[in-house]
Amino acid sequence: DIQLTQSPSFLSASVGAKVTITCRASQNIFNYLAWYQYKPGRAPNLLIYSASTLQTGVPSRFSGSGSGTEFTLTIASLQPEDFATYYCQQLNSFPPITFGQGTRLELK
């Protein structure tokens, strides 16, 4: 199985700040990575796929980059609605479909 390790696991930041979350894969997954935002009581929201392609309707303050084994999700200027937990998902091999352990982003 491909393991995904996110860092940090917990992040505290202020509205307007720029934040970066990292996802490292246990082997080369090229650009086959997606990012989700999760809020309790709601369905996960797909933000980015193919490492850097913004899903339709997602604000442009979200961006993704990386390839191979290291990927980043950047939020350019945090808005109040962005405080949530973020997960990466590898799209390279199956089964199983795997996700990172999550990064919880909280208001400072």
Add this chain to the structure above:
Amino acid sequence: QVQLQESGPGLVQPSETLSLTCSVSGDSIRGGDYSWAWIRHTPGRGLQWIGSIWAGGSTYYNPALESRVTMSVDSSKNQFSLRMNSVTAADTAVYFCAKAAWRLTLICPFPFWGPGILVTVSS
């Protein structure tokens, strides 16, 4: 726009079988080449893919859960289902059904999800 809705008991006894159904509207399970999935979330473990199914009934399961999981599809009702036996407290989670983003592949992101259903395993 496709919509998904999970349904089933919110409380299951330990060692019993968890049974959930996902009802799909705005799209036809039978009509497309997309896979349909069950995924669960717990605060401690995050998101975990349980399995995926094609309209024709072919299934693919997470090896960690495969011995306890069965998925099925009822195209006439536009629904697909999940059964998980021998549940324990560790299976307490929010269960989501989802539709794959891309045709003809199981390895893809999930842009469409149901709202989720909390299933608690407890006596």
